[in-house]
Each structure stands twice: as structure tokens, then as C-alpha cells.
Amino acid sequence: MAPVNRTNRSILFPIVWCVLYVLLLFSILTPLNLITVTVIMVPVFVLYMNLSARWFAAAYAASLLVFYLLTGGLGWVFILLSLFFLPPVIVMGSFHKKGAPAKNALVGGTLTLLAELVILLVAVRLAGVNPVKEFQDSLQTTSPVIWELWQSQFTPEQIDLLMKYVTNMIPFFLVTFSLFYVAVTHWIGRKLANMGGHKLVQPLPPLASWKLPKSLGWYFLVALILDMVMRDPDSFLTMAVMNLFSLLSLAFAIQSLSFLAFWAQKKRKGRFWPALAVLFMIFLPWTMTLFSLLGLMDVMFPVRERMNGKS
Numbered sequence: 001m002a003p004v005n006r007t008n009r010s011i012l013f014p015i016v017w018c019v020l021y022v023l024l025l026f027s028i029l030t031p032l033n034l035i036t037v038t039v040i041m042v043p044v045f046v047l048y049m050n051l052s053a054r055w056f057a058a059a060y061a062a063s064l065l066v067f068y069l070l071t072g073g074l075g076w077v078f079i080l081l082s083l084f085f086l087p088p089v090i091v092m093g094s095f096h097k098k099g100a101p102a103k104n105a106l107v108g109g110t111l112t113l114l115a116e117l118v119i120l121l122v123a124v125r126l127a128g129v130n131p132v133k134e135f136q137d138s139l140q141t142t143s144p145v146i147w148e149l150w151q152s153q154f155t156p157e158q159i160d161l162l163m164k165y166v167t168n169m170i171p172f173f174l175v176t177f178s179l180f181y182v183a184v185t186h187w188i189g190r191k192l193a194n195m196g197g198h199k200l201v202q203p204l205p206p207l208a209s210w211k212l213p214k215s216l217g218w219y220f221l222v223a224l225i226l227d228m229v230m231r232d233p234d235s236f237l238t239m240a241v242m243n244l245f246s247l248l249s250l251a252f253a254i255q256s257l258s259f260l261a262f263w264a265q266k267k268r269k270g271r272f273w274p275a276l277a278v279l280f281m282i283f284l285p286w287t288m289t290l291f292s293l294l295g296l297m298d299v300m301f302p303v304r305e306r307m308n309g310k311s
Contacts, residue, residue: 014059017047021063022070025078038184041085045189048093049200060086084120088113088182102186102202109182110175117174132167161233168239172246207274208265210258212251217300220248220292253281253288255295259303266307 021043027036048056064082068075088109095105124131150159190201223245230238257274264273280287297303 014047014051014055017043018059018063018066021047022067025067025082026070028078028081038181039188040082041089041181041185042189042192044082044086044089045093045185046193048089049096049189049193050198084116085113085181087116088178089185092182092186096201099202102190102204106179106182106186106204109185110178113178113181114174117178121170121174132163132170135166164233168233168242169246171239171243175247176250206261207258208261210255212255212295212299214299216248216251217296219244220252220296223248249288249292252292252295252299255298256291257295259294259298262304263307 024036024040024043027033028040030036044060047059051059064079068079071078091112092105092109095108096102121131154162186201186204190203193200223241226241227245230241232238257277260273260277261271264270277291281291
């Protein structure tokens with residue numbers, strides 16, 4: 001199929017997506033903001049993939065201008081939010097426009113968003129603001145019922161320990177936040193950008209074919225042992241181990257989804273097994289440990305090879 005000419009698209013296309021983006025920004029003011037903010041990069045990604053750089057810049061600037069004119073001074077807050085999420089979109093789109101594998105676009109977008117979050121966090125700390133302390137204070141003022149429940153269930157020492165845990169896990173939260181936003185943008189944005197038969201955004205390899213390097217399995221085992229023996233919450237090494245173990249647990253939990261997809265494909269059991277595992281991990285978080293161990297076994301032992309041999 002001939003490459004898409006991004007400079008000669010119908011004028012209706014950018015207008016429609018600009019309107020949708022303005023409406024999405026407005027939706028942040030509604031109770032649906034927790035849902036709509038998750039896809040804040042999607043319309044921008046679709047525009048970037050379907051337009052030339054010059055036309056994209058014009059369409060994006062026009063969207064923000066219209067939103068600002070309709071909201072006045074309040075619009076600046078959401079314009080800054082929009083600009084914050086712009087660099088990952090450009091990085092992801094640039095990889096796709098060069099024909100790079102989808103995983104390169106995801107890694108590039110994730111690292112870009114992560115770098116922005118780190119810079120923002122450093123700037124906030126240099127300004128003398130403690131994000132965790134601000135979270136605790138806002139919880140007391142905006143959610144007094146939850147705060148009173150905490151105080152009734154935990155001692156002040158336990159609450160302080162929980163706050164230290166949240167502080168220590170900030171690197172993990174930043175990585176997972178970045179990965180989540182980029183993955184959602186790629187998943188939804190690919191379907192929308194490729195509408196009409198265009199192949200602008202390449203898909204990831206099939207889930208059943210995903211495989212982590214075996215070396216990560218040894219790192220996971222070492223991190224597991226260290227996480228069991230290290231208990232000083234004020235130690236930098238403890239913080240590093242906690243984050244490494246949490247990230248590797250998440251990685252191997254995702255690996256277990258790949259194994260379940262492979263198993264379902266071999267046994268012709270349908271595709272709902274990985275989705276069922278995701279639901280278990282969301283509503284029963286302790287099951288993530290079990291799924292991460294399943295992913296570890298998939299990486300460390302030739303389970304798939306034996307299943308292929310039996311088939």
C-alpha cells in the first residue's frame with residue numbers, strides 16, 4: 001500500500017479531531033475527569049500521525065487557542081497540562097513515522113514522560129514542596145471520612161510508616177504512570193489513526209509471543225531475597241530494592257499474561273484468560289505475586305518448548 005500523504009488530507013479530518021480534543025479538555029472539569037484524562041494524549045497522537053509537522057502544529061495550536069478563548073484564564077491550567085503530555089506524543093509519533101517497531105515507540109514515549117515527571121518532581125522539591133506531605137494534608141481536608149478511618153484502623157506510627165512507604169515507592173509510581181499512559185495512547189490511538197485502511201501505526205507483536213530475557217529472572221530472584229531481608233525504611237538501598245522488586249514483579253505479571261495467551265492459543269481455549277488474569281490482579285492485588293511467579297517460570301524454564309513438543 002502506498003504511503004499516506006499527510007499534507008493532503010481532507011480539511012474535515014483535523015477539524016473533527018480538534019473539536020474532539022477541545023471537548024476532551026472540557027471534560028476534565030466534569031466528574032468524568034478520572035476517565036477522560038487517561039486518554040488526553042490520544043487525539044493529539046491521531047492528529048500527529050495523520051498530518052505533516054506543519055499542519056499538526058497549526059491544528060494543535062488552534063485547539064488550545066479555541067479552548068483558551070472559551071475558558072478565559074482558567075484555560076491556562078489545562079493548556080499547561082496539554083503541553084506537558086505533548087513531548088511523549090511527538091516522540092512516539094516520530095518513531096512510527098520512521099517505520100520503527102512499536103516497542104521502540106512505547107519505550108521512547110515512556111522514557112520521555114518519565115523524564116518530564118522526574119523534572120517536575122525535582123522542581124517541586126526545589127520549590128520547598130513535599131508532595132507526600134501535601135497528599136496527606138489534602139486527604140485530611142478533602143476526605144475527612146477516609147482520614148478518620150485511617151486513624152481508627154492504624155496507629156500514628158503505622159500511618160507514618162505508610163507515608164514513608166509511599167515516599168520510597170515514588171520511582172515505581174512514576175514508571176508505572178508513564179507506561180500506563182503511553183500504552184493506553186498506543187492501544188487506542190493505533191486503532192483510530194489507522195481508520196480507513198491506513199497503516200500509520202504498527203501494532204505490538206502478538207501477546208502470546210512476548211518473552212522477557214532470562215537474565216531478568218535472576219535479577220527478580222535476587223531482588224526477592226533482598227526485599228525479604230531488608231527492613232530499614234530509611235535506607236536508600238532498601239528503597240532501591242523495593243522499587244526494583246515491584247517493577248520486576250509487574251514485568252513478570254505481564255509475562256504471565258503472555259504465557260496464558262500462548263496456552264489458550266495452543267489449547268484453543270479462547271482469548272479471555274489473560275483478561276481474566278488482569279481482573280484478578282486488579283480486584284485481588286495479592287494474586288499479582290502468584291502471576292509474577294507464573295511469569296518467572298515461563299522465562300526460566302522451557303515450558304513453551306515442551307508444550308510445543310507435545311502438540
